Amino acid sequence: MKPGKNSVTFSDDCATSRRLESHGMTVTESRLAVLKDILNQFGIERNGDELTLTSDTADFADAENRFLQAIIKVGDMSMLGQSHVQTYFADDIRMFFNANNIRYVEDVQFRGKSGLLCPYDFVLPFTSKQPERFCTSITRPSQRLISGTLFSWEDTQAARKTPSELVVFLNDSDRRIDNQLITALEKYNAYPIKWSEREFKENLYKLAS
Numbered sequence: 001m002k003p004g005k006n007s008v009t010f011s012d013d014c015a016t017s018r019r020l021e022s023h024g025m026t027v028t029e030s031r032l033a034v035l036k037d038i039l040n041q042f043g044i045e046r047n048g049d050e051l052t053l054t055s056d057t058a059d060f061a062d063a064e065n066r067f068l069q070a071i072i073k074v075g076d077m078s079m080l081g082q083s084h085v086q087t088y089f090a091d092d093i094r095m096f097f098n099a100n101n102i103r104y105v106e107d108v109q110f111r112g113k114s115g116l117l118c119p120y121d122f123v124l125p126f127t128s129k130q131p132e133r134f135c136t137s138i139t140r141p142s143q144r145l146i147s148g149t150l151f152s153w154e155d156t157q158a159a160r161k162t163p164s165e166l167v168v169f170l171n172d173s174d175r176r177i178d179n180q181l182i183t184a185l186e187k188y189n190a191y192p193i194k195w196s197e198r199e200f201k202e203n204l205y206k207l208a209s
Contacts, residue, residue, distance in 0.1 A: 009054045010067040016074050017049035034077060034091075041107050041119065042070035065116040072148065076139045089139040089171050089195075090121050096198060097122070102208050104135070112155030119152075124167075129209040131163040133191075139171045146181050150188050166190040167206065169198075 002009040039045070043066060045052050051074070055063030076089075097104050104122040112118050122135040134156065138145050153166045168185055170177050172194045185192045193203050 003057075004054075006057055007054055008057055008060055008063065009052055010063065012051045012071060014049040016051055016071055019075060020077060031077065035074065038070060038073045038077075042066045042073075044070045061114075062116055069119055072145065076145075089137050089169070092195070093121065093135070093137055093169055097207070100204065100208055110134075110156050111159060112152070113158035114155050116155065118156045120156075124207065126162070127209060130206065131165050133165050133167050133207070135167045135169065137169040137171070140175075141170045141172075141177050141181050143181065143184075146184055150184070150190070153188065153190065168192050169195060171195050 002011065035046070039051070043053060045054075051067075051070070053063055053067045053070075094104075094106070096102075102124065104124050106122055107119070108123045109117045109119045120134045121137050124130070124133040124135060126132045134153070136149055136152075138149065149166075149168060157164065157166075166189075168190050170181075170192055173196070177194060182192050191206060193206075197203060
């Protein structure tokens, strides 16, 4: 963090790119496109391997939150280093929605009770059968990512006036998901969907009805 006269600049000092390289991920055109989409979503600049965000000092808390959320999302791209993974997880979910005529709004941010912006991959509108559903995706489920997701959800929900629900897509394409992570989500009334179970009747009902 580098303070200026009336501004502050956050930098990862190239650590994120080096971490991705250590996971065997090389930058291809398709992966670069994914990276650019993530950085644009959070207003992050890329200078070589360094990721930065400059903001007015008055917006320090909001900028810090956006920068950390972006680092988590970019770090999650390490899953793309695996040879059997062809597309970014959110792209798979989008194609799944389209194939099943599930209506959605993409890349949405809401300001939580804390005043911080909380990003979501998709929002499914309210229907006569389902409440408004906020959808987020976790490519490599871990306790850290689940905790961050639940914090953002609690913050978002506290600021909402209409009933809503959190749907969390969990990528289990190459690994078994710890049941403790599923239990943690359910205790906070989140609705977890394992990618391998996305076509289950109850999951389609939750998303498409």
